[in-house]
């Protein structure tokens with residue numbers, strides 16, 4: 001029995017969500033009285049792999065095969081399942097990222113394991129795990145009754161916790177079936193200068209109240225100053241003012257940042273569904289009756305075109 | 321070309337979510353059910369790909385007879401026929417296994433799902449079907465083209481996109497961008513009544529998980545209002561009080 005955590009690399013680096021998954025997996029291993037190994041696929045320098053020790057992994061299996069350079073969920077799932085067998089792991093932890101969502105279900109089927117997607121807490125003694133449901137309108141406490149278990153952890157749910165451990169790096173080269181490589185990655189386009197929305201700690205979001213795409217300059221400036229990602233309501237992306245990838249809510253991305261700033265968004269139930277698990281919510285809206293104020297921590301009733309520049313100026317002063 | 325589209329029957333997006341029986345059951349009283357919004361996107365793309373006699377679209381739902389109005393809605397949007405696998409959808413593993421078993425005995429070129437069902441938000445079913453059938457799966461796609469044997473697919477990744485090419489059969493879960501959701505017209509609604517809807521029995525699947533309880537998020541304290549004239553105070557409060565910047 002042991003716990004295995006999959007550490008997703010992006011261009012050879014680990015993101016915060018990976019360290020969070022390792023922190024969670026370490027706490028889970030401690031709770032189960034067992035050890036934690038990690039599995040890394042793709043080219044990652046040993047110095048980067050060593051970072052995993054900081055958060056409690058005592059071993060990392062590194063798989064560097066050329067044909068596994070790009071993420072292909074079918075092949076990666078096989079490798080992770082092989083690693084779980086090798087490590088005698090009965091619990092596999094991953095991040096509930098875009099790639100994680102395509103990977104965890106395949107790993108679960110391979111291991112005949114029950115799967116919790118979107119976990120937000122450690123399991124209780126009977127292996128019940130709290131997860132988000134109904135697009136953030138509720139939580140479902142789900143009990144895994146299978147012997148093997150897979151957990152996909154929501155970003156920002158557990159936090160990064162240091163737990164320095166000596167880590168051993170071990171090369172691992174399981175066989176990869178060619179049929180596992182039937183999907184081929186042709187191109188990857190990544191905006192490197194932008195904070196990605198699902199794992200952003202701060203999100204600045206704009207709605208129809210901003211009148212048009214030409215007014216997003218102040219949203220972006222505020223986001224830049226805060227190191228935040230930008231988001232929008234559905235009508236804004238429907239009108240092509242902003243890309244679909246920024247649309248949050250019930251039919252967009254569900255997010256749970258530490259701080260969500262909503263500018264000119266009314267707070268319709270479908271919008272709230274995707275953002276209400278944010279830790280702190282700030283609402284700027286000229287209508288005091290806007291439903292969003294009911295779920296806000298801080299509110300400013302006023303015209304965004306006057307309020308936001310003031311906030312930007314104050315933030316610049318604050319940062320010195 | 322034959323396309324299978326998986327549709328789930330979910331509470332309307334405006335539903336106020338409440339629970340009964342000591343928070344162990346979802347309260348279905350007065351709830352309106354709809355085709356999962358992402359599945360409408362998947363279905364609409366499937367119909368587009370088959371336009372002009374290029375193929376047929378079958379929809380499948382794992383559900384009890386109460387889901388039939390939702391299945392008829394999918395037929396009204398433009399699916400050619402439908403299959404209901406007669407069982408309450410226990411969890412994603414159960415649902416995916418049922419659909420995979422059905423797909424094994426019927427030849428489909430591709431299977432399309434929604435990115436997630438808006439009730440339990442698993443994002444699990446598509447990739448599980450792929451694994452049960454041992455074929456590729458691509459999750460959270462925003463573009464899908466097909467030339468009869470090779471699919472070109474764009475999927476979302478953190479801060480960008482990835483373009484993949486897939487040969488042969490595959491499963492994909494569709495998000496916004498893949499298609500505009502089609503709205504049924506009068507002719508569609510009329511013809512949906514007579515389109516074939518077959519019911520088949522479920523296979524046995526071991527239990528993997530069960531929901532033991534629901535919780536609703538803790539209510540937030542009341543909002544602290546800052547006058548617009550002194551909007552700059554927000555920064556101090558976020559720094560010293562909320563400690564988030």
Ligand SMILES: Cc1cc2nc3c(=O)[nH]c(=O)nc-3n(C[C@H](O)[C@H](O)[C@H](O)COP(=O)(O)OP(=O)(O)OC[C@H]3O[C@@H](n4cnc5c(N)ncnc54)[C@H](O)[C@@H]3O)c2cc1C
Pocket residue numbers: 206207208209210232233234235236247248249250251252263264265266267268269270271274284285286287290302303304305333357
């Ligand atoms: C099936 C379905 C799914 C949906 N899914 C989603 C979803 O995932 N995400 C989503 O966001 N929506 C979703 N919606 C749409 C949702 O119901 C609302 O229509 C939408 O959220 C409204 O967007 P908005 O708040 O930007 O626009 P509006 O509702 O038009 O609100 C604009 C707000 O801006 C304020 N305002 C105007 N001018 C100013 C100013 N100068 N300064 C400050 N404030 C100003 C107004 O007071 C108003 O409150 C969905 C709807 C359906 C039916």
Ligand SMILES: Nc1ncnc2c1ncn2[C@@H]1O[C@H](COP(=O)(O)O)[C@@H](O)[C@H]1O
Pocket residue numbers: 325326327328329356358359380381382383409412415432433434435436437438440441442443444445446
């Ligand atoms: N009961 C069901 N019957 C048919 N398809 C389903 C069912 N539940 C989920 N799906 C499909 O799987 C997708 C993802 O669902 P989920 O994994 O539950 O988030 C949905 O968008 C549907 O396409």
